[in-house]
Structures are given as structure tokens and as C-alpha cells.
Amino acid sequence: IIDKQTSLIKIEDLIKTTEANIDNGNSLLKELREKWTTENQKQFDGSLICPTCKREFDEDKKDEILSDFNKHKAETLTEIQNRANNYKKDLSDFEESLLDLKLDREKLVEEIGTLQNQFDNFREFTEEKPVIEKEDYPIEYYTLQKEIEIIKQELQAISSNDNTVILEQKQQLQSNLNVVVSKLALKDNNKFIDEKINNYLVQEKELAKIFEEQQRKIFLADEYTRIYTSLVQDKINDLFKTVNFRLFETQVNGEIKETCEVTVNGVPYPSVNNAGKINAGLDVINSLSEHFEKRVPIFVDNAESITDILEVKSQIVKLYVAKNLNLQIL
Structure with missing residues (x-):
């Protein structure tokens, strides 16, 4: 049991x-x-x-x-x-x-x-058991x-x-x-x-x-x-002669960061001399005029600082510093 x-x-x-x-x-x-x-x-x-x-x-x-x-x-x-x-x-x-x-x-x-x-x-x-007496x-x-x-x-x-x-x-x-x-x-x-x-x-x-x-x-x-x-x-830089735009920057981790840095013949724009900046501006104006098919007069200030000015198809008004006070149109 x-x-x-x-x-x-x-x-x-x-x-x-x-x-x-x-x-x-x-x-x-x-x-x-x-x-x-x-x-x-x-x-x-x-x-x-x-x-x-x-x-x-x-x-x-x-x-x-x-x-x-x-x-x-x-x-x-x-x-x-x-x-x-x-x-x-x-x-x-x-x-x-x-x-x-x-x-x-x-x-x-x-x-x-x-x-x-x-x-x-x-x-x-x-x-x-009960005993039976006999x-x-x-x-x-x-x-x-x-x-x-x-x-x-x-x-x-x-x-x-x-x-x-x-x-x-x-x-x-x-x-x-x-x-x-x-x-x-x-x-x-x-x-x-x-x-x-x-x-x-x-x-x-x-x-x-x-x-x-x-x-x-x-x-x-x-x-x-x-x-x-x-x-x-x-494609954008092909539109300009002397100016290049750096629109994107590759970071250390491989990501793409948007930016906008301008160089003139490889030199950063802030370091370019006055003549280079004037020619860079003319290059940008000329490219935009070609793209939009619009021509406007261009005023160049401090024209005395540049000897070889960039060729453009628009009318250029050069402003020189002179000793006489009367405006003279050349």
C-alpha cells in the first residue's frame, strides 16, 4: 500500500x-x-x-x-x-x-x-473473537x-x-x-x-x-x-568663368551638409583683393543676365583699383576717384 x-x-x-x-x-x-x-x-x-x-x-x-x-x-x-x-x-x-x-x-x-x-x-x-465456552x-x-x-x-x-x-x-x-x-x-x-x-x-x-x-x-x-x-x-560652376560655389560639404561622419562658400580662381572670396571681388561680381551678373536674358547697366565703383576688367555684354558705368569735384563722363 x-x-x-x-x-x-x-x-x-x-x-x-x-x-x-x-x-x-x-x-x-x-x-x-x-x-x-x-x-x-x-x-x-x-x-x-x-x-x-x-x-x-x-x-x-x-x-x-x-x-x-x-x-x-x-x-x-x-x-x-x-x-x-x-x-x-x-x-x-x-x-x-x-x-x-x-x-x-x-x-x-x-x-x-x-x-x-x-x-x-x-x-x-x-x-x-468471543470465546464460546464448551x-x-x-x-x-x-x-x-x-x-x-x-x-x-x-x-x-x-x-x-x-x-x-x-x-x-x-x-x-x-x-x-x-x-x-x-x-x-x-x-x-x-x-x-x-x-x-x-x-x-x-x-x-x-x-x-x-x-x-x-x-x-x-x-x-x-x-x-x-x-x-x-x-x-x-553644373552650377560651369555657368561662371572665375567664380566657383561650394554648395555642399562632406563631414567627418560622411553626412552631407549644405553650405555656400564662394571662391575666385580657387581663393576664398573674403581673401580676394578689391579687383578680384569686382570681377567676381561682374562674372555673377553676366551669368545671371545670360540665364534670365536681361541686360541692365552695371555701375563699377572704385574702378581705379582694377586694370583688367572682365568682359561683359552689358553697359558698364565706371566710377573713378578724382581730385576735381565735378562729375566727368568719359
């Missing part, structure tokens, strides 16, 4: 552990369903505007951006579905184990009941009666001693059982943690691939920006 009861206690603990694992699995499945629904409802909310030129991307670029979004969304949904399928399989195994454990429990309860009935019948047999019993009867009494006493002594030993053994076995059950629960928990770790490792690899792809796109976008700004700057 003690062995059966010990086995029953162990099965009861395993049933509780299995039911807890099933509840935990159902909770995780519920979270995955909610996550899948949220991910499935996501719509593209990114920008289809070029951050540099502020114009919409062409159709091929739009299709590529939307395709990347849909691909990432599909991969995320597939990964969630795969995790859910794994949890469903584990739940099925747990439920099957729970059913087997409950059947074993019913069988043990039935066996313990049968053994308990047998034990009760044995105790009833060993209890003292006369003329043979001497052998009294001898046998004494032997029966001795055997009863021995049985009672054995029963008493064995119960004490059995109770001690039962306590020790129960303690050992509790340790084993704790280890089993810890093992199941470790298995669940290992599965989570493996899932996270898979996610890490997928995210690393996505990160590398995004870095590649960022590099291509930056490279496009650098080439585009260089072409714009060169």
Missing part, C-alpha cells in the same frame, strides 16, 4: 506540473495570436519622398520600398506562425501525457482500494489456543514495529519524491527557456540580415546623395 500511495503522490505532482505547463503554453499561444493580428494589420506608413531632392521616388523605387515592407511583414508573420506551431505541438504532447497520468492515477486509486480492503479483512481476521475440550485445544495467542502477539508486535519503520521510510521517500518533482519541474522550465533562447537566436539572425540589407540601402542612398550634390555643384 505504501508503495502505491507513494506512486500516487508522485503522479499527482506530475499532473499539477503538466497542467501548469499547459496553462503556460495557452498563455503564450494567446500572446502570439495577438502579436500575429497586430503585425497582420500593419500598413505601410513610410515616406515615398526623396529626403535630398524632396520629390517623390520613381515607380520602380516605390515598388522596391513597398516590396521590402511586404517581404519583412510576411517573414515576421511566418516566424510567429512557426513559433505558434511549435507551442501547439508541445501542448498536444502535454495533453497526451496528462491523459496518461490521469489514467495511471485512476488505476492506482483502484489498486490502493483493493489492497486496503484486503488489509481490513486481515485485521478483522486477527481481532479477538466443556470437555481436548487438551490439544488449549495447547493450540496458547499458540494462537502467541502468534497474535507476535503479529501485533511485527505490525507495530513495521508501521514505525514504514512511516519513516515513507517520510524519506516523500522527501526524495519532492526533490525529484522539483528537478522535473526545473527541467521542464529549462526546456522552455532553451526553446525561447533558440527562438531569440533565430530572430537575431533574421534581424542581422535585415540590418545588413538596410545598411546597404543607406550606403547606396548616401552614395547617391554625394554623386547628386557633386553633379549639381559642377
Whole structure:
């Protein structure tokens, strides 16, 4: 009976552990369903505007951006579905184990009941019966009666001693059982943690691939920006003879910063002498006049400071410093 009861206690603990694992699995499945629904409802909310030129991307670029979004969304949904399928399989195994454990429990309860009935019948047999007094019993009867009494006493002594030993053994076995059950629960928990770790490792690899792809796109976008700004700057500078404009500056981190620095024949404008500044102004005016197809008179102050004035198609009015106070038109 003690062995059966010990086995029953162990099965009861395993049933509780299995039911807890099933509840935990159902909770995780519920979270995955909610996550899948949220991910499935996501719509593209990114920008289809070029951050540099502020114009919409062409159709091929739009299709590529939307395709990347849909691909990432599909991969995320597939990964969630795969995790859910794994949890469903584990739940099925747990439920099957729970059913087997409950059947074993019913069988043990039935066996313990049968053994308990047998034990009760044995105790009833060993209890003292009312003595029926009769006369003329043979001497052998009294001898046998004494032997029966001795055997009863021995049985009672054995029963008493064995119960004490059995109770001690039962306590020790129960303690050992509790340790084993704790280890089993810890093992199941470790298995669940290992599965989570493996899932996270898979996610890490997928995210690393996505990160590398995004870095590649960022590099291509930056490279496009650098080439585009260089072409714009060169195209603008082609309109002038002596003046160059530096419209963009590449910083240490590779980013493009907008600026506007003017050089005259390679010399920064603030360091150019007065004659160079006058010719630079004439160069700018001449280019703007060509672009807008408008000609206006140009007044050049301090004309005495320049000997080789830039040729322009507009009328030039030169102003010289003279000692006489009367205005003289040359």
C-alpha cells in the first residue's frame, strides 16, 4: 500500500506540473495570436519622398520600398506562425501525457482500494473473537489456543514495529519524491527557456540580415546623395568663368551638409583683393543676365583699383576717384 500511495503522490505532482505547463503554453499561444493580428494589420506608413531632392521616388523605387515592407511583414508573420506551431505541438504532447497520468492515477486509486480492503479483512481476521465456552475440550485445544495467542502477539508486535519503520521510510521517500518533482519541474522550465533562447537566436539572425540589407540601402542612398550634390555643384560652376560655389560639404561622419562658400580662381572670396571681388561680381551678373536674358547697366565703383576688367555684354558705368569735384563722363 505504501508503495502505491507513494506512486500516487508522485503522479499527482506530475499532473499539477503538466497542467501548469499547459496553462503556460495557452498563455503564450494567446500572446502570439495577438502579436500575429497586430503585425497582420500593419500598413505601410513610410515616406515615398526623396529626403535630398524632396520629390517623390520613381515607380520602380516605390515598388522596391513597398516590396521590402511586404517581404519583412510576411517573414515576421511566418516566424510567429512557426513559433505558434511549435507551442501547439508541445501542448498536444502535454495533453497526451496528462491523459496518461490521469489514467495511471485512476488505476492506482483502484489498486490502493483493493489492497486496503484486503488489509481490513486481515485485521478483522486477527481481532479477538468471543470465546464460546464448551466443556470437555481436548487438551490439544488449549495447547493450540496458547499458540494462537502467541502468534497474535507476535503479529501485533511485527505490525507495530513495521508501521514505525514504514512511516519513516515513507517520510524519506516523500522527501526524495519532492526533490525529484522539483528537478522535473526545473527541467521542464529549462526546456522552455532553451526553446525561447533558440527562438531569440533565430530572430537575431533574421534581424542581422535585415540590418545588413538596410545598411546597404543607406550606403547606396548616401552614395547617391554625394554623386547628386557633386553633379549639381559642377553644373552650377560651369555657368561662371572665375567664380566657383561650394554648395555642399562632406563631414567627418560622411553626412552631407549644405553650405555656400564662394571662391575666385580657387581663393576664398573674403581673401580676394578689391579687383578680384569686382570681377567676381561682374562674372555673377553676366551669368545671371545670360540665364534670365536681361541686360541692365552695371555701375563699377572704385574702378581705379582694377586694370583688367572682365568682359561683359552689358553697359558698364565706371566710377573713378578724382581730385576735381565735378562729375566727368568719359
